[in-house]
Amino acid sequence: MTTLEITGGAVLGPDATVERADVLVDQDAGTILEIGSELEGMADETLDAAGSLVTPGFVNGHTHVAMTLLRGYADDKPLEAWLREDIWPAEGAMAPEDIRAGAELGILEMIKGGTTAFADMYFEVPEIVAAVEESGVRAVLGHGIVTVGKDGDAARADAAESLAVAEEFDGAAGGRVSTVFAPHSLTTVGASYLEEFVPKARDAGVPIHYHANETEDEVTPIVDEHEVRPLEYAAERGLLEAEDFVAHGVHVDKREIELLAEAGTSVIHCPASNMKLASGIAPVQRLLDAGVTVGLGTDGAASNNDLSMLDEARDAAMLGKLAASDASAVAAESVVKMLTAGSADALGIESGRLEPGAPADLAVIDLEKPHLVPAHDLVSHLAYAAEAGDVRHTICDGAVLMADREVRTLDEPRVLERAREGAAALSDRTEQ
């Protein structure tokens, strides 16, 4: 057995308590063997965590990782205009190598910010699988389906590809990849395609991930045409099961919150994207009070504009309080749970908790920083004060992806250069 030991840190437990302890990892199995004192000296490799907080790796519950190439490409527009005028034309010009370059850039950024797993919805998924394989992170991947503006054959082919990709790549990268069927949203995919393909996804045992109730513009057309709220429409078409998770859930009414809770469908809250696109404020505390599993996601880098989960945690806390007009809403402990176990549970992966037998997916945060002194409450620091640049080490599936800010699995200068070159060429092609 090859072992790794993370020594001398303060370890965040599943019950939000913090204790000084060492963590011993079985690198072959990719799991935590033991958390305790006096384990020192037993392991093949040791990472120093003195003066640091050891937390579960963060789980980014909703992103479009290759959109890092479009970071700063178009800002300051609402969702519909932004998608139709800027993002979709640029995405139409993206080649497979652009997806690979964008995915590597996004994963590099996530590793440097302590994120060990992410859920993604995009196209050219084999390129994203390759980036996940090389980088060592964990991912839940789906091919995003859009049927609006396509003829019947092209629309059916897009839906069929999403299912085929989900079946082909489940378990890839040594089991670090799992997959979803991924209709883009309830308004960008026609009802007939949902009715045809959702039962096939169920038969294949593939969970479903989609954008839901992100803006008022995603609610009104469904209410007008079908005379039900979007999540009622989703439930009627079999898109609201316990293994499914929806991104956003901003404009949900009382009945829809009850439906989510009854079905066990999770919500991934994306506060930065919701603020930037002025989409609205998700009722996070009401979702939590109803018993809905809530995770956190950055959404794509073009609407955020970074992939820092610690930024997202702080945004979730601040916005949640504002939404509830209650400073005790979306408290630090709730935010830390969303950042780790909440997202992991939504995605159906076992990460998000530091305990023996759990996946060895963790991040080590350097507390020797002016903005992290004094340490009255480390859960508070994680929710409100820590930043992506404070992450010292990142470990996923027992492997050290970053040690003392040096990423081992990706060649950082090369990833940056390829992304710069790819983005410049893409801009030239899009403007022609």
Ligand SMILES: [Zn+2]
């Ligand atoms: Zn999204």
